[in-house]
Amino acid sequence: xxxxxxxxxxxxxxxxxxxxxxxxxxxxxxxxxxxxxxxxxxxxxxxxxxxxxxxxxxxxxxxxxxxxxxxxxxxxxxxxxxxxxxxxxxxxxxxxxxxxxxxxxxxxxxxxxxxxxxxxxxxxxxxxxxxxxxxxxxxxxxxxxxxxxxxxxxxxxxxxxxxxxxxxxxxxxxxxxxxxxxxxxxxxxxxxxxxxxxxxxxxxxxxxxxxxxxxxxxxxxxxxxxxxxxxxxxxxxxxxxxxxxxxxxxxxxxxxxxxxxxxxxxxxxxxxxxxxxxxxxxxxxxxxxxxxxxxxxxxxxxxxxxxxxxxxxxxxxxxxxxxxxxxxxxxxxxxxxxxxxxxxxxxxxxxxxxxxxxxxxxxxxxxxxxxxxxxxxxxxxxxxxxxxxxxxxxxxxxxxxxxxxxxxxxxxxxxxxxxxxxxxxxxxxxxxxxxxxxxxxxxxxxxxxxxxxxxxxxxxxxxxxxxxxxxxxxxxxxxxxxxxxxxxxxxxxxxxxxxxxxxxxxxxxxxxxxxxxxxxxxxxxxxxxxxxxxxxxxxxxxxxxxxxxxxxxxxxxxxxxxxxxxxxxxxxxxxxxxxxxxxxxxxxxxxxxxxxxxxxxxxxxxxxxxxxxxxxxxxxxxxxxxxxxxxxxxxxxxxxxxxxxxxxxxxxxxxxxxxxxxxxxxxxxxxxxxxxxxxxxxxxxxxxxxxxxxxxxxxxxxxxxxxxxxxxxxxxxxxxxxxxxxxxxxxxxxxxxxxxxxxxxxxxxxxxxxxxxxxxxxxxxxxxxxxxxxxxxxxxxxxxxxxxxxxxxxxxxxxxxxxxxxxxxxxxxxxxxxxxxxxxxxxxxxxxxxxxxxxxxxxxxxxxxxxxxxxxxxxxxxxxxxxxxxxxxxxxxxxxxxxxxxxxxxxxxx
Numbered sequence: 031x032x033x034x035x036x037x038x039x040x041x042x043x044x045x046x047x048x049x050x051x052x053x054x055x056x057x058x059x060x061x062x063x064x065x066x067x068x069x070x071x072x073x074x075x076x077x078x079x080x081x082x083x084x085x086x087x088x089x090x091x092x093x094x095x096x097x098x099x100x101x102x103x104x105x106x107x108x109x110x111x112x113x114x115x116x117x118x119x120x121x122x123x124x125x126x127x128x129x130x131x132x133x134x135x136x137x138x139x140x141x142x143x144x145x146x147x148x149x150x151x152x153x154x155x156x157x158x159x160x161x162x163x164x165x166x167x168x169x170x171x172x173x174x175x176x177x178x179x180x181x182x183x184x185x186x187x188x189x190x191x192x193x194x195x196x197x198x199x200x201x202x203x204x205x206x207x208x209x210x211x212x213x214x215x216x217x218x219x220x221x222x223x224x225x226x227x228x229x230x231x232x233x234x235x236x237x238x239x240x241x242x243x244x245x246x247x248x249x250x251x252x253x254x255x256x257x258x259x260x261x262x263x264x265x266x267x268x269x270x271x272x273x274x275x276x277x278x279x280x281x282x283x284x285x286x287x288x289x290x291x292x293x294x295x296x297x298x299x300x301x302x303x304x305x306x307x308x309x310x311x312x313x314x315x316x317x318x319x320x321x322x323x324x325x326x327x328x329x330x331x332x333x334x335x336x337x338x339x340x341x342x343x344x345x346x347x348x349x350x351x352x353x354x355x356x357x358x359x360x361x362x363x364x365x366x367x368x369x370x371x372x373x374x375x376x377x378x379x380x381x382x383x384x385x386x387x388x389x390x391x392x393x394x395x396x397x398x399x400x401x402x403x404x405x406x407x408x409x410x411x412x413x414x415x416x417x418x419x420x421x422x423x424x425x426x427x428x429x430x431x432x433x434x435x436x437x438x439x440x441x442x443x444x445x446x447x448x449x450x451x452x453x454x455x456x457x458x459x460x461x462x463x464x465x466x467x468x469x470x471x472x473x474x475x476x477x478x479x480x481x482x483x484x485x486x487x488x489x490x491x492x493x494x495x496x497x498x499x500x501x502x503x504x505x506x507x508x509x510x511x512x513x514x515x516x517x518x519x520x521x522x523x524x525x526x527x528x529x530x531x532x533x534x535x536x537x538x539x540x541x542x543x544x545x546x547x548x549x550x551x552x553x554x555x556x557x558x559x560x561x562x563x564x565x566x567x568x569x570x571x572x573x574x575x576x577x578x579x580x581x582x583x584x585x586x587x588x589x590x591x592x593x594x595x596x597x598x599x600x601x602x603x604x605x606x607x608x609x610x611x612x613x614x615x616x617x618x619x620x621x622x623x624x625x626x627x628x629x630x631x632x633x634x635x636x637x638x639x640x641x642x643x644x645x646x647x648x649x650x651x652x653x654x655x656x657x658x659x660x661x662x663x664x665x666x667x668x669x670x671x672x673x674x675x676x677x678x679x680x681x682x683x684x685x686x687x688x689x690x691x692x693x694x695x696x697x698x699x700x701x702x703x704x705x706x707x708x709x710x711x712x713x714x715x716x717x718x719x720x721x722x723x724x725x726x727x728x729x730x731x732x733x734x735x736x737x738x739x740x741x742x743x744x745x746x747x748x749x750x751x752x753x754x755x756x757x758x759x760x761x762x763x764x765x766x767x768x769x770x771x772x773x774x775x776x777x778x779x780x781x782x783x784x785x786x787x788x789x790x791x792x793x794x795x796x797x798x799x800x801x802x803x804x805x806x807x808x809x810x811x812x813x814x815x816x817x818x819x820x821x822x823x824x825x826x827x828x829x830x831x832x833x834x835x836x837x838x839x840x841x842x843x844x845x846x847x848x849x850x851x852x853x854x855x856x857x858x859x860x861x862x863x864x865x866x867x868x869x870x871x872x873x874x875x876x877x878x879x880x881x882x883x884x885x886x887x888x889x890x891x892x893x894x895x896x897x898x899x900x901x902x903x904x905x906x907x908x909x910x911x912x913x914x915x916x917x918x919x920x921x922x923x924x
Contacts, residue, residue: 038229041084041196042114045228045264050075055239059103061283065684069104070852071263079190081112081182085143088164088185092117092194095140095204099123100147100168102249102271107259109145109182110249118202124571129153137217139204145182159700177851178771188582198222204441204877205252205387216441223390226434230411231261234311234397236381237291237357239266244283246275253362256391258293266411267291278303284352291357296365297573299358299380303372306347323749329375332366340377347376361385361392364474364493367405374404383408384474386460390435393460394472406471407464409828411435417457418466425465426475430457440693450842480577482512485658488554489795492577492769495557498550503527503542508558511580518559519544521698523566525635525669526863535846536635537562538835545838546875561587561589564636603630603672611656611682612675617656619671622648630672638671645811661808664903686805706817709804710780720800725773732762732769740770741920742888743847751822751858752891755849755912758831759840760868762879767863768801770886779827782806815851832909840869845913850896850905853894853912862889862915866922887919 039045049057052071060067069077090096096118100106102125121139123132123146136155144165146154151165158163160248166182201218237243243262246252262269270287273279275298283289292298310321324343331337341348348355358373365382371427373380384407392924393416395407410416414433417554436458439448451459463481464474476491483489483551492510499508499519504522510517520538528539540562548556561584568576568583580781599607607616607630611653620628623638640648647667649882658681659877668674702710712723746754764781771779783789785805788798798805804821806814821828830852832845853860872879892915894908903910 039225039264040198040816041117041195042111042202043193043872044118045225045260046075046078046111046115046521048075049263052239056268057263058104058107058269058271059242060271061286063273064282064286066286067104067181069108070236071266074108074263076190077108077186078111079115079193080186081108082115082193083189083191084185085116086120086191086193087114087187088145090116090118092196093119094142095121097121097123097136097139097141097144098250099127099144099150100123101125102245103168103682104250105168105182105750106628107269110255110259114202115427116193117200117202119201120219120625122203122255123206124250125150125248126571135206137904143691145371146179148179151179154674169517181435191465195223198225203252203255210525215390215447217437218441219252219437219440223437224260225433227256227385227390227392227411228260229393230413230435231392232265233412234395235264235265236359236397237262237267241265241267241290241710242270242287242354243267243358244270244272244280244287244294246272246280246283246294246298246404247362251572253385253391253572254293257314257359257361262293267416268471270663277301281351284355288354289352290354291359293359293361294905295362295573296360296369297363299360299365299373303369303376306351306376311842314338325372325627328377330370332374333371336838337659338377338379339375340375342377344376349632357381359383361395362478363574370404380404381408384462384472387439387463388458389414389431390437391459393431393435403469403471403552406467406473408472409470410472416472418464418465419453419457419459421465426463427465428478429460429464429472429474431460431590432457449702466625482510483518484512484515484517484554489583491556492575495551495555499544499547499553499557501550502547504539504543505532509567509575509577509580511584513559513581513584514846517557518561518584519557520567520580520587521560521562522564523562523636525564525633529666535834537639538844541834541843542838548849549875555850562636563587570727601632606630606672606675606679609679611679615652615656615675615678618652622651628671630675634668634670634674640665649812652678656682665810674714702816702820703813706804706813707820709799710817710820712804713800717796720796724767724797724801725747725776727770728765732765732884736867737883738766738769739883739885740887741742741885743770745888745890746771746775746861747827748775750784750825750827751856752827753849753852753858753860754779754824754827754829754863754888755832755845755860755892756829756863756886757842757865757916758835759832759837759865760872760874761836762868762872762884763831763865764829764835766868766884766886775827776802778825779829780804780821782831793911813849815855818852819855824851828852828858836874837869838874842913842917845909845916845921847905847909849912850908853908854898854903854905857894857898860892860912860915862892862912862919863887864889864919864921866920885920889915889919 039048049071056068057071058069074651075244078299096113098106098109098120110120123135133154142163144163145168146165146411147168165179166185167179168182169183198221202218205217205219206216219694228286245254245258246257249255249259270283270289272283308600311318328339328343331339356379358378361383370380370382379402379419381396383392385391392411393414394408394410396402402626412432414435416431416784418427419430430453437517445528453459461478462474463476464472464477466472476493480492481489482492495510496508499505504524504527507522509520523536523540525536525554528536531539544557544560568579570576606612615626622627632638649660655875656678659677660677664677668677678899679728689769768776779802781801781803783803783805785807788803789795805815818828830849832849833843834846835843837843863886867882867884871882892912897908897911902911
């Protein structure tokens with residue numbers, strides 16, 4: 031390994047003093063609304079050193095622990111540099127700590143003084159405050175008397191004065207680990223630890239005086255402190271602090287700060303790319319296709335030839351987002367190579383690195399040119415060494431490190447902890463598994479403690495499995511854990527993405543997505559169980575899952591219990607629910623869903639399982655009870671209970687309210703609209719030749735090319751009313767039914783078809799009309815049921831696929847209650863049908879079918895009248911009986 035050479039600074043005081051050489055150039059910009067508050071390099075150095083002198087005059091000595099507790103700000107940076115310049119021991123706390131965590135960490139720190147944001151002052155432990163320790167505000171308190179606590183500026187000396195000497199090996203910060211495993215520990219970092227990182231990074235000349243760097247990470251972490259604050263300022267680059275870490279305010283900071291670089295974590299870059307893709311898709315089909323084509327070309331050129339074409343191909347995107355932005359730097363969490371390549375294809379230079387808080391942040395990083403290898407975490411910094419211990423056949427083992435930036439051990443006096451942390455020959459056990467390639471690049475596979483060992487000795491890294499499943503657009507978050515010796519997952523669906531697919535069946539969408547994505551994994555990596563939750567999964571501030579919390583969350587989600595503590599009602603929500611109609615509606619919903627823990631934040635789909643069919647029933651009951659009509663179009667725009675209550679209040683007393691005399695009887699279906707009735711009209715002379723051509727072509731394909739065996743056809747009447755309920759495993763299922771029924775029955779046979787797939791253009795509409803297919807939208811189940819009931823009332827046969835979704839594994843799925851509603855409203859008998867061979871011929875994960883013999887069996891009719899007379903009078907139970915009848919039919923491939 032190369033020696034890092036002499037450092038330009040021995041202590042952080044020297045680094046702070048050196049900032050003045052950049053003069054009146056802006057050092058830090060802080061965004062407030064649509065304006066910037068700034069401080070120059072000269073002022074930053076002077077104020078930090080004046081504050082250090084003021085602290086010394088106030089009796090704070092080198093080594094004294096001092097709390098720093100507040101959000102990112104210029105004041106935070108000034109105080110942090112001042113404490114380092116004095117030689118005090120900074121204890122920077124997470125701005126989002128809970129009261130319980132504060133009660134533990136503040137006394138444990140031994141702090142003798144504190145700099146605290148005004149909002150946190152009342153939260154400091156009473157016993158700590160009662161001891162008379164000095165406390166200073168980091169802000170102006172919003173213009174209030176601010177609890178008679180002086181502001182930090184009152185400590186400023188008139189001018190920087192002499193300060194006590196600092197030993198480079200003296201500690202300058204007490205760090206508490208983020209607790210992804212549930213057991214946070216504390217340790218010290220000294221001046222030489224941090225400065226070795228700073229020197230190693232600044233010597234690479236990645237950024238310089240012409241750069242303006244967006245820093246949206248919480249400063250209490252070692253990574254943003256070392257890489258973001260110290261290294262960037264030492265390089266003469268300016269920092270831009272966003273007002274908050276959300277899309278609009280990050281965009282504002284990027285615009286106002288005219289940023290050239292971002293230092294963040296992979297999740298932020300993933301969200302950035304998703305936002306760009308979403309904006310392209312929102313501009314229409316042509317723009318979406320053009321973007322995808324250009325993106326694919328740019329990605330190919332970058333990967334194959336090293337060409338960076340993105341800035342030209344996506345010049346408009348760059349101009350609108352941040353025209354000067356060229357660098358995306360990341361650390362703190364694993365950065366997937368696939369995402370890096372995509373960002374590179376957009377035209378940015380993406381740099382990743384690896385390290386831990388215990389190594390003062392950075393051990394390895396990707397540099398320029400030959401010093402960068404996407405998919406790796408780069409090479410070790412000068413002066414640092416990394417080795418692989420106990421490597422397996424693939425060269426993967428525990429990564430161990432040593433060098434000037436490595437800490438000396440954990441606090442607490444337990445010798446066993448530190449004995450397990452360092453090897454006998456002094457190497458730090460990082461707890462990460464990985465390998466080092468022939469060119470010295472480090473590749474990280476996962477954490478030792480997070481690796482799941484299954485029966486048979488199979489090792490699974492959760493992040494690798496999560497990456498594959500999370501590629502589905504309907505999965506917002508997924509965390510993998512071990513349950514009873516097998517893999518399980520906690521899944522947060524993307525409700526908005528699911529609705530865009532044309533369904534409200536969130537559970538089915540997730541189930542199908544998991545089955546589809548499992549084909550990309552080895553059998554031992556596939557999950558065998560999962561639970562769905564609407565609550566965001568727990569992460570630390572750098573975006574890593576807090577995996578120690580997952581088992582309890584999984585158990586609660588499986589049991590149908592809330593996985594997150596519900597917030598207290600806000601004043602706005604209390605005012606909403608205090609309205610008389612809202613109180614009555616809330617009481618009704620509590621009783622209907624048998625839940626006392628209702629909260630306005632609950633998801634209608636995920637927490638209350640209100641899908642399109644349940645919405646039909648619920649909306650009818652609300653119309654009857656509250657004389658307020660909510661349509662199926664409303665269902666598509668309501669996400670939470672708050673949305674529902676607000677919409678009911680909005681409609682109450684308006685023209686859309688339902689007069690009692692016009693309200694439909696409970697359970698009655700809505701009348702057909704003119705648009706629905708249009709699709710049920712008799713075929714015209716124009717449709718007949720098209721119909722004959724479709725029939726002849728279908729017979730040739732299904733009977734001639736594939737081959738079809740049919741059993742039980744005599745059980746299907748020549749005309750209705752009757753429902754054929756068929757399993758659904760492939761896109762050719764309907765064609766199999768057509769080929770089996772023959773022309774006489776088909777004359778009176780109607781079908782439902784997805785409005786998005788079968789009615790997208792004129793040709794498809796002609797095909798559907800000639801085939802007697804009427805459009806359905808899963809988000810408007812009431813309209814589909816009304817059309818189906820009308821078809822049966824006219825004495826026709828209705829073909830219905832109760833599963834709605836094509837089976838991802840060929841097995842029979844849950845039958846949705848829609849078929850049960852039709853049975854209740856029409857009393858029509860149901861002929862069960864089961865297709866075989868179709869899954870093998872054309873499963874949903876294949877682009878084209880393969881020739882395979884097909885079959886279909888029709889079973890004895892299900893007597894709807896007899897079932898209802900026998901006491902089975904709810905739609906879900908009737909649907910279950912139909913499923914049983916279909917399941918009893920032969921399932922083997924012919």
